[in-house]
Amino acid sequence: MAVSALQLFKLLPQTNCGECGLPTCLAFATQVVVEGVDLAACPYLAEEAKALAGTIQSQQEKGVGRKRDNLAIALKFLQEKVAPVDLATAAPGLGAVYGEEDGRPFLSFRYFSRPVQVFKDEVRYGQGFAPNPWDPILLYNYITSGGQRPPSGRWIKFPELPNSVSKTKTLLRLQKQLAEAVTGKVTAFVRSARELGGEPIDVTPEATFQLIFQPLPRIPLLLVFHEAEPEENFAAEAHFLFDAQVMDFLDLESLLFLVERLMEQLLKKLA
Numbered sequence: 134m135a136v137s138a139l140q141l142f143k144l145l146p147q148t149n150c151g152e153c154g155l156p157t158c159l160a161f162a163t164q165v166v167v168e169g170v171d172l173a174a175c176p177y178l179a180e181e182a183k184a185l186a187g188t189i190q191s192q193q194e195k196g197v198g199r200k201r202d203n204l205a206i207a208l209k210f211l212q213e214k215v216a217p218v219d220l221a222t223a224a225p226g227l228g229a230v231y232g233e234e235d236g237r238p239f240l241s242f243r244y245f246s247r248p249v250q251v252f253k254d255e256v257r258y259g260q261g262f263a264p265n266p267w268d269p270i271l272l273y274n275y276i277t278s279g280g281q282r283p284p285s286g287r288w289i290k291f292p293e294l295p296n297s298v299s300k301t302k303t304l305l306r307l308q309k310q311l312a313e314a315v316t317g318k319v320t321a322f323v324r325s326a327r328e329l330g331g332e333p334i335d336v337t338p339e340a341t342f343q344l345i346f347q348p349l350p351r352i353p354l355l356l357v358f359h360e361a362e363p364e365e366n367f368a369a370e371a372h373f374l375f376d377a378q379v380m381d382f383l384d385l386e387s388l389l390f391l392v393e394r395l396m397e398q399l400l401k402k403l404a
């Protein structure tokens with residue numbers, strides 16, 4: 134069976150160290166599976182990932198990755214799922230606006246602060262947005278979630294989400310990486326984060342800064358950062374908090390992808 138980018142990503146160190154030449158492990162996994170990049174470019178492969186090298190090489194040679202079969206299969210599945218959805222009815226619950234173009238229904242809303250139009254068979258992004266091949270998968274997952282309720286306004290940590298134990302490690306790594314990247318660059322980071330739509334908010338009084346992002350209309354993400362206090366032996370910390378009703382709209386893997394996409398953009402802007 135072909136290895137998907139998501140399967141490979143789960144086996145990568147998820148430290149986003151950049152030594153493979155790509156900014157994140159997710160980008161690397163996607164490039165290996167979809168674009169035929171050499172798996173050995175990551176010097177930190179665990180044995181489980183190395184064990185996939187033969188399968189990946191063979192699917193690369195057969196052109197499976199280059200043909201984007203994995204993405205195409207996932208996309209086809211979700212487009213079939215979205216086909217019977219009445220977008221006009223679903224729009225208010227998703228915080229979207231319903232529209233039609235030559236009789237083709239679509240939803241428009243903001244994705245990472247940029248306008249996006251999602252048709253049942255096509256996604257159009259606003260000018261200046263550099264899409265990742267997995268963005269349509271995430272957007273169709275959002276649309277087919279059936280979520281209706283607006284955010285509750287109650288913030289919770291990732292481990293409080295149901296069945297999140299096995300994925301908490303991934304989020305901890307992302308948070309650690311972000312904390313390290315922001316240390317000593319708080320002002321520059323906040324400035325670039327605000328350009329990406331981050332709005333200051335006051336939820337945790339003792340935080341160095343806290344910013345709320347709105348990657349999808351019903352999915353706010355709260356980033357709370359505490360600067361290091363060397364005299365107290367306290368390292369810098371970054372935490373993502375989620376609305377208590379977030380699972381109405383996305384599964385855990387999609388939610389982690391959303392966090393990683395946000396980080397990718399924040400770190401790129403800070404670089």
Ligand code: SF4
Nearest residue numbers: 149150151153158175
């Ligand atoms: S794939 Fe490997 S080299 Fe690339 S960012 Fe992840 S850990 Fe670093």
